[in-house]
Amino acid sequence: MLPASHLPLRRRHLLALAAVGCGGLGHAASSDDQLLVGMSMNNLLSLDPAAATGLDAVTVACNLYDSLLEVDAHDTTQLKPSVAQRWEVGNGGRRLTLRLRDGVRFATGKPLTAAHAAWSLQRVLKLNLALASVWKSYGYSATNAPALIRSEDPLTLVIDLPQPTDPVLVLMTLATSMSGYVIDRDTVLAHEVRGDLGNAWLTTHAAGSGAFELEEWRPKELLTMRRSANYWQAPAKLRRVVVRHMTESQTLRLMLARGDLDVAGGMSAPDVRALAKRPDLVVDSVRRSTMYYVAVNARHPRFADERVRRAVLRHLIDFQGVASGVLPFYGELQMRPVPQGLPASLPQPVYAFNPQAARRLLAEAGLPEGFETTIRVIAEAPFTGIATSLQATLAEGGIRASILPGTGNQVYGAMRERNFEIIVGRGGGGAESHPHSSLRALVYNPDNRDSARLSNFQGWRTGYADAELNRLIEQALLTPDAAEQTALYRQAQEQLDVRVPAIQPIAQMLDTQVVRRAVQGYVGHPSGATRLRDVHKVSKP
Incomplete structure (x- = not known):
């Protein structure tokens, strides 16, 4: 089994709860054999493991499907067996061999084999939808996938790497990405329409081997899952999970206070603080690798000047004020792209709000009177709060900014087209606890031409490319010695202090859930894959 080479990223903390109720609200306990969850399902658009994106989809799909490996919720550098009971790295780091468990069955009762696992990964590349991006970055394609990803016998899956990379990163992707979920090939192909490999059907159905089966899904209204009778581990302790689409924090x-929900997320900080005073509720915050950031378009004539980027991104953001005033329960201060908790992590840089320094830099850049600009932002918390703070601090540097709120598609669509000036966004690496995951997403840009269309690299979206940074990131990825690799990743971050790329992290995302104390075994997962197979409820916690 491959030894871990990185330290934990995850920080899970439970807030102490005072024995004070929210007077005036009654309590009606829900059924002990079902879990009632309230969350926004605005971004739950598909359950197809090749196409679905976002935490909303992962939260549901991880209970319908199994992955070959899992990541320990308490130490995200540790890989755990799942459908694959053991694995090894060979051929100089270019071959992964995974031995699957015998007796795993899909919800239909059909045996899960290495052929299903190989086909599931090949399907991701053939469909070439959202979840193919990470595999393409490893060098896979629809053409080479059948030869490189294959079953040698019913319980042996072999994955050859098409180009040198860190095999730990690939294993982490298998464990954390929905693209690594194993699909019941026969059931899906029975619903294939015009060569779509079952994509249309899987959008609203499931064909997995998870602890639960999809019972009903009414988009932006209700989703229910029932305990699977064919689960290969001990049966799920809950009979049913009911997820309700809810977006209003006060509702x-x-x-929660009335006992009509067991778990809820996406609430405002004041509401979380109020519920934290109740003895029957627990607040659980899990740190994710995603970053809240401010980005500028380095292809725009103004922001192409490093002095202007330094003024805006290093001196006109109130980092501490945003973290303490806007982001409680949403994020914690983080000004570097590599998350905290890894061997390559560095202390926070000394970036501070300094409008006088910003004005000097703008004057040197020929902009003594400042300029007018726009801030694109998703029209929901906490993005709007960050944008409002940024608008105020930019004004102190002489920059007059208008806020353009919109949907995620509008904001990130403009970013993908490199048609923006300033954006307040959220992004970063996947769930892999590996420095390359974040640097690849936020900094790396191997081809800055418009025609390259590397829209999956947020560095490309901002039009910023640095050959030396690219070289350091590439060199670190291919360095087998852990200490040398860590030193290179730290060197890349130190170069970011000297240079001013076009994306400036502000905070690392926190996913905060309020959970009824009667709910036992609920462990929020940093990757979003919070599995409910061991969750149960007690009448008197």
């Missing part, structure tokens, strides 16, 4: 707060 979530009221229903």
Whole structure:
């Protein structure tokens, strides 16, 4: 089994709860054999493991499907067996061999084999939808996938790497990405339409081997899952999970207080603080690798000047004020692209709000009177709060900014087209606890031409490319010695202090859930894959 080479990223903390109720609200306990969850399902658009994106989809799909490997929720550098009971790295780091468990069955009762696992990964490349991006970055394609990803016998899966990379990163992707979920090939192909490999059907159905089966899904209304009778581990302790689409924080707060919900997320900081005073509720915050950031378009004539980028991104953001005033329960201060908790992590840089320094830099750049600009932002918390703070601090540097709120597609669509000036966004690496995951997403840009269309690299979206940074990131990825690799990743971050790329992290995302104390075994997962197979409820916690 491959030894871990990185330290934990995850920080899970439970807030102490005072024995004070939210007076005036009644309590009606829900059934002990079902879990009632309130969350926004605005971004739950598909359950197809090749196409679905976002935490909403992962939260549901991880209970319908199994992955070959899992990541320990308490130490995200540790890989755990799942459908694959053991694995090894060979051929100089270019071959992964995974031995699957005998007796794993899909919800239909059909045996899960290495052929299903190989086909599931090949399907991701053939469909070439959202979840193919990471595999393409490893060098896979629809053409080479059948030869490189294959079953040698019913319980042996072999994955050859098409180009040199860190095999730990690939194993982490298998464990954390929905693209690594194993699909019941026969059931899906029975619903294939015009060569779509079952994509249309899997959008609203499931064909997995998870602890639960999909029972009903009414988009932006209700989703229910029932305990699977064919699960290969001990049966799920809950008979049923009911997820309700809810976006209003005060409604979530009221229903938690009344006992009409067991778990809820996406609430405002004041409502979380109020619920934290109740003895029957627990607040659980899990740190994710995603970053809240401010980005500028380095292809724009103004922001092509490093002095202007330094003024805006290093001196006109109130980092501490945003973290303490806007982001409680949403994020914690983080000004580097590599998350905290890894061997390559560095202390926070000394970036501070300094409008006088910003004005000097703008004057040197020929902009003594400042300029007018726009801030694109998703029209929901906490993005709007960050944008409002940024608008105020930019004004102190002489920059007059208008806020353009919109949907995620509008904001990130403009970013993908490199048609923006300033954006407040959230992004970063996948769930892999590996420095390359974040640097690849936020900094790396191997081809800055418009025609390259590397829209999956947020560095490309901002039009910033640095050959030396690219070289350091590439060199670190291919360095087998852990200490040398860590030193190179630290060197890349130190170069970021000297240079001013076009994306400036502000905070690392926190996913905060309020959980009824009667709910036992609920462990929020940093990757979003919070599995509910061991969750149960007690009448008197």
